[in-house]
Amino acid sequence: xxxxxxxxxxxxxxxxxxxxxxxxxxxxxxxxxxxxxxxxxxxxxxxxxxxxxxxxxxxxxxxxxxxxxxxxxxxxxxxxxxxxxxxxxxxxxxxxxxxxxxxxxxxxxxxxxxxxxxxxxxxxxxxxxxxxxxxxxxxxxxxxxxxxxxxxxxxxxxxxxxxxxxxxxxxxxxxxxxxxxxxxxxxxxxxxxxxxxxxxxxxxxxxx
Numbered sequence: 001x002x003x004x005x006x007x008x009x010x011x012x013x014x015x016x017x018x019x020x021x022x023x024x025x026x027x028x029x030x031x032x033x034x035x036x037x038x039x040x041x042x043x044x045x046x047x048x049x050x051x052x053x054x055x056x057x058x059x060x061x062x063x064x065x066x067x068x069x070x071x072x073x074x075x076x077x078x079x080x081x082x083x084x085x086x087x088x089x090x091x092x093x094x095x096x097x098x099x100x101x102x103x104x105x106x107x108x109x110x111x112x113x114x115x116x117x118x119x120x121x122x123x124x125x126x127x128x129x130x131x132x133x134x135x136x137x138x139x140x141x142x143x144x145x146x147x148x149x150x151x152x153x154x155x156x157x158x159x160x161x162x163x164x165x166x167x168x169x170x171x172x173x174x175x176x177x178x179x180x181x182x183x184x185x186x187x188x189x190x191x192x193x194x195x196x197x198x199x200x201x202x203x204x205x206x207x208x
Contacts, residue, residue: 001025003050007039010049023083023094024054030083030091032057060085063092067103070095114143115168118184119159119175120150126157134178140165150183158183 001010001022010022014036021033032054039045039052059076060083061069074082074097082100084092119131132142143162150156165171168185175182 001034001049003031003048005049006045007034007042007047007049007052008045010034011036011039011045019080019096021055021079021081023081023091024049025091026050028090030057030060030085030089033059033079033081033083059083061095062087067100070100071097074100113166114162114164115166116186117161117163117168117172117175117182119161120153120156120181120183121159122155123157126159131159131161131175131180134174134180135161135163135171138165138171138174140171152183 001013001024003024003026014020014022020036024031024034033056034049034052035055038055039047042052056077056079059073059079061073063084063086070082074080080097081094083094086092126147128142128145135142141164143164145162146160148158148160150158163171166187168187172182172185
């Protein structure tokens, strides 16, 4: 949106693209986001966009940043889109959370066939090289990994692994034989659409 546009135009665009916020730009500079809540609260559809107080002017990433940064910033500000600017602070566009999740899923091999196994351990016991060596003894490979805090024990980490095998029985047994604690696992299900499978696998992988 430009500052000379009217609020009623902003609402029309929000409805058309199904969002509750729009970025506001002045002379190529990102100013922040205008929300539909603010427009409805003031109840002045003829008001120009530039007359509003914008939200989250720091909700942006530089164009050379990784998709991790987009998701991190969106989470911090609670918005479904993040502005993108170049190193001269010129506005380039926005990345929606839908686009970010799709890109994030690709980086984690989410669409690849296989299963997910979740381990709990102390950080001092974490060695991806050692775990990969154990997994490979069962003719499997780790496609991607993800570390987060163990919700059951603050002193431990939770290691989520995406494997290239759908059968986990022997892999789980071998990991447990080497002293690793398995707290969860997910195996592929048949008959799920590609889009459902993509989203479901990502949410299971991130344990959201």
